[in-house]
Amino acid sequence: RGEDSTQVSRGEDSTQVSQEEESTQVSRGGKRKNNSASGASKSKRSRPELGSKTSPFKSKSEDVGVLGGDESGSKTTPSKLKVTRQAVNGNEDEKQDARLIGEPVPDEEARRRWPKRYQGVEQKQVVSKNSKDENDSEIIQARRHYTQAEVDGRVLYNLYDDAHVKAEEGQDYYICKIVEMFEAVDGTLYFTAQWFYRARDTVMKKLGHLIDKKRVFFSEIRDDNPLDCLVEKLIIAKVSLNVDLEAKKKMIPCCDYYCDMLYLLPYSSFINLPPEDKTNCSEASSTISTDDVNSVNEEKSQYEEASQASNNKKSQVTLLDLYSGCGAMSTGLCLGANMAGLKLETRWAVDLNKYGCESLKWNHPETEVRNESAEDFLALLKEWERLCVLFSLLKSENLEKQSFNPFRTEDDGDDDDNEEDDTEGDVFEVEKILAICYGDPKKKGERGLHFQVRWKNYGLEEDTWEPLEGMGDCQECLKDFVTRGFNSKILPLPGDVDVICGGPPCQGISGFNRFRNKENPLQDEKNKQLKVFMEIVEYLKPKFVLMENVVDIVKFAEGFLGRYALSQLIHLNYQVRMGMMAAGAYGLPQFRMRVFLWGARPTEKLPQYPLPTHDVVVRGVIPLEFEMNTVAYDEGQKVELETKLLLEDAIADLPAVGNYEHQDEMDYDKDPQTEFQRFIRLRKEEMPGSSPKAKPAKHLLYDHRPLELNVDDYQRVCQIPKKKGANFRDLPGVLVRDDNKVEWDPSVERVYLKSGKPLVESVLFHFNLC
Template sequence: MAKNSKRKSRASDNDADHVPSSVPVKKPKEETEQLLSNAVAVAVELPAAVDGDSPARSSGRKSVSKKEEALVEDEEESKFVGDPVPNDEARRRWPHRYIAKKKTATIDSTEIPKGSEPPKEFIQAKKHYTEALIDGRVHFKLFEDCYVQAGEGEDNYICRVVEMFEGVDKKPYFCAQWFYRAKDTVIQACSNLIDDKRIFLSEIKDDNPLDCLVEKLKIVRVPLDVDVATKRDMLSNGNYYYDMLYSVPFSSYQKLPTDTYNEGDGNESDSTVSSESDSNLTGIKDSKVNEVKGTEMRMLDLYSGCGAMSTGLCLGANMANVNLVTRWAVDLNKYACESLKLNHPETEVRNETADDFLLLLKEWEKLCQSFSLVAGGDPMSVEKEETENAEDDGDDEDDDDDLGEEVFEVEKILSICYGDPKEIKKRGLYLKIRWKNYGPEEDTWEPIDGLGDCQEKIKKFVVDGFKSKLLPLPGDVDVICGGPPCQGISGFNRFRKKDDPLSDEKNKQLVVYMNIVEYLKPRFALMENVVDIVKFAKGFLGRYALGRLVSMNYQARIGLMTAGSYGLPQFRMRMFMWAARPNEKLPGYPLPTHNVVTRGAFPLEFESNAVIHDDVKAAELEKELFLGDAISDLPPVANDEERDEIPYGDMPATEFQKFIRLKKEDMPGFSGVTVGSSEHLLYDHRPYKCNDDDYQRVCQIPKRKGANFRDLKGVRVRDDNHVEWDPDVERVYLPSGKPLVPDYAMSFVDGRSSKPFGRLWWDEIVPTVVTRAEPHNQAILHPLQDRVLTIRENARLQGFPDYYKLLGPIKERYIQVGNAVAVPVARALGYSLAMSCKGTAVEGPTFILPKKFPSLEAVASPALILDEDQ
């Protein structure tokens, strides 16, 4: 479904004069009438790249006006030469230019970027030409690439001339198809990541006075998936090369279509390298990535948490008959790792930093090379080392006998890591050893360089690990997903570095994530993050992430998605960035399925990245869900509940409750390992226990909608919505001596907030699930029970199936749920991924999910889910 970009994107004031725009903006009426006074139809500017003006008509406007004056003085200065295109041919090739008077020409949807508003009218043509003379000296031909005049001190714009025509006003025009430098795309401040000879083709075309043309260029089309040096070699003596299509909606960088050269005649420009077939244009690719891997797609979940994102992706992909399996997961939180392993026993879960994981992968590849398991090793050096070690072994035995010391013999190697597991401040590659004649409690981590006498044991471990895919090698991973933490952009961080966000250690993991993608070269990648990544510091980190992916020749795009729009009673909004290798189809974003109004302002420059329906009234959406729809069936529990498993009690009362309570193997898209019986009690339905003072406060909050600390005795609300102490009421104290109404509640957000000790209600949608279950500054009290929402209730709001059990202390389980990606959102994205893998994805950045996705009706009628033509 094409997205209509009615939400205008704007650049900063500094960019407004020279950055091409992607949003339709009409010229001031008086200026348009002066420039095109005798035209039958007025040209409305098409979108370009970022700030609201097409290249030749931003800072170039004043220059155009001067040129127009010059044209009046000397009509021969810039003119068409040669014979015009025969009338019949011109009308066939450019029918929109020859509409009868008083009729409006409309544009074909293929001529504008998807998501942009089409122009209302065209400049009508009298004749078309194929050649022109500019300034009486430069000879231009149709479909040549050119510089177009910009404002004083600005770089000239770059275009391909796709039409030359004389308007009915008897003035000469050309239609430009624009190219953009990296700095003129959304990458902007991170354009240093991109080769300065690389430009991006757009689908934007608009009309300009002929004398805007300045100079001819040579622009070469090159394969996408080759390195910069190869592209530069192909450029030869040309000015620029291009290998991607850029469009503003969803900040999309995509592979070029089969034919991107000419409108109308099929003749190729002399300035392009166009002989490559589609397969050649996909470039050189690691053979491991291209090989057929059977029915399984392997996924690596970085910064995995308890596994919500990968769980949703796998469920969604498997619903479309693509067997996506999370083979590896990495997270620093040990409790999250335990939860993930419990629910996904098929996954190799690693409790370590992503930095160490990347170093481990590189060392693992070296080990595999050393034993000739992959190319690049030197088997002779291994044999030599083994011989030397064998000789050393003999000497060691003699020494040991002489000294009478105990000899420890390695029974087997259990695991491998990179870091400092012995905590001896010596980082490196370590192996976990089971010692002969000793039990598991005596297992130890030993540096690999101290195990020179165990080459056969090391070899067996590496060979077995290579066969079982213990760790991924480059080309082994089909999909990488993850949400690198960027605490440096958090509003709670008082020391945020706005001028240089990447210098902040708290934002380092974004770089590490991209480094892992670059090393492993997956077919697809999906990065999730808070919306502040495209807000903070003018969106620098979001631009950096896009720039890194594009510099690695990945197709990429950004979408902003709201959890409630996919069947949850939660407004939570997150950024999702897709990436795909050149020979893959870049996945799109599933449009909302439920009627939830998005809350929170989009960053102005990224408004066109919002995944929403253009016309909500015309869309067939399910009714929004409320808190009661999600949790009303759960049994009552007390503030001090300590059981991790309890009976359900009531039957499910809503479709959501029926769906969320399905057994694991009954869940749509389940395709994994089930340990034991899938019958289960209700897990994790216990709250964070409020202390005695807070509990007494909670008990006095009325059980009605909107109740909070303001309803406590002694608080008065002024007309301006600020709270103050009621001078007529004596302050109430608790048995502990603490005040019933704490000072921090009165002063929170300057006394304007109603969140402290706020009670939720059945017909409400929760703003966002939080990681801290304390009621001091947020509304998280149950509607009718004197407690905060339980772990399970929060998990329901995030879309976790009830069978998903969590491990760790209570606070840690709240953190796991609060940090998770909403499962229904990930499920919808997994479905999109499957469509791209199968080659059945629709064109455009958004699409409509199958009806009832993924309700119980869909379970009963799988065809509803697999109807890929919708």
């Protein structure tokens, strides 16, 4: 190894260490490799430390890499690169592969823009108190900063240029923005990279194929790399997120990549790009690629004005509840929104369960409740839009009246020939049209658009469902129905819905399903509702989307379904974040961890998750890969959580009932003993955020009735001891073996009920239960 070569740059007395001529590779969050035969210079970079959290429920985990902080402005500290000072073999006058050129940044300005680089050699900046390597906590100290560099003697880089960076052999180059160029106090030349990520390198992983290959996502993670790691300059266009997908393709200029979102690892967040500021590029600021800085601020202003105008226009925010059941999710959302001063109302609801729909309609008479599948609902929405266009109630560039004539099924000549035959039978006159649906209400195997018809001079029992094709002779009645429905918004059109919420069922990933499709869960018919949910979002284009599901969507098949849902919303130009919340951490007497996926249009602010309020008894396991998606407090943050709730806190005030209780309503026999019991007794009009419309009424207890057992089973249940986990194994005559299987106890005489039947039936032993 030769002596360190000294090279003067532009007349300055700067000592610069030349780089190895062999290729140097860097890896974001991984290791940098040197391919030189001698291996004289090796660099190792530790994985970025993750901002850990304090949660009411703990889980065993390992450190996870982080790409950036949250929207509050806090950013994760980038990982540090440890470089060995390089020596140069051969002539000292040999030209370097990489060098900083031009005049250095004035010392005063450099210290103002990058103060941590000029703290002195003896000072170190701690970036993570959890770091096991003390060298990782040292910020490289600079001798001077530059704004230009030359690599390979031919490529000139300017500060804030976008560039390709060397990666591992056989891998695509990394993509970065150069946000800093400096010479270290030991003479080593560095640039600071702020990284862009391809879709496949984000949480989407193999679902990244759903995203355009030229679309990249900016991050807030930065780290320092040797200057000779730069490969080539790039053109990365900044594109507005708030445009139609097809329009976006047309407006993308000639470029290597385009970027329209910022990617943050906490909660797997994809959000609007921040405004660019090239004049104050300290380590706490982010930059984006654009030709005009002012255009960013103008676009943001336009977004805010559009959102404000929409809010002023609508005094009420509308919500569509998909897979609604009895409406618990939408009811909770509306209550919370009303407490925050937002008038949110469930305008439409859809569910396949008849009784759930009846319950929702009873409690929310103002809601249009549809008892049908989500697929039929989507098909109905599309047909409804075509009808509105047909009767000139709606203008659409994609749906022309000439292309949609549902009443013309034969040539006019054929109609004239058959006119006499048509009048020979009975003629029924339509009095009015009552409802509309898509499907097969007559159970004849003929799916399509149908209308519920009230016939003139006939009663309610004679109402029938008729297909659209048979309504040609009553177009006036049809037009009247569509006009009334359009004005009252019995069905939403694109742009009518502000919020869509729902929990699409995914029974195909249930642990009870022994034949789960691990390769492609979407091919399973039981999981297709997730795809239907996203198709409805794509069609209606709501401002906000909130999807809830079980934790298995991020556990099963490497989180395939969770990644699919997130990538689909990104594909539709929604800002996205995904969090996991436990019901017990918010004051319920059960753990019940669920995944919540937020989506927001670019014109809106992506909502945050509420932080836990209660301690909780932990159940189940949190997936390690998605641990940063757990909603919790930051590590070190002191917080006083309320005491965890147990089952007794929820039901201790309930009166005792027997097997033969038949009352649907009864009085409480004691006052509420906990805050939860007090809250659960409240009537709808007494809920926080509600406006009372009636005088306070007495609190009654409803449906406090057990399932009535027959006499024999009731006598058996009474024999079960009152202890945790007790069952038939605790009855006399049952022997539990060492292998935990059961058999008759020969030393105990068999016990019989009053009816003569055995207390323990033989069928329980035939299963050889364990």
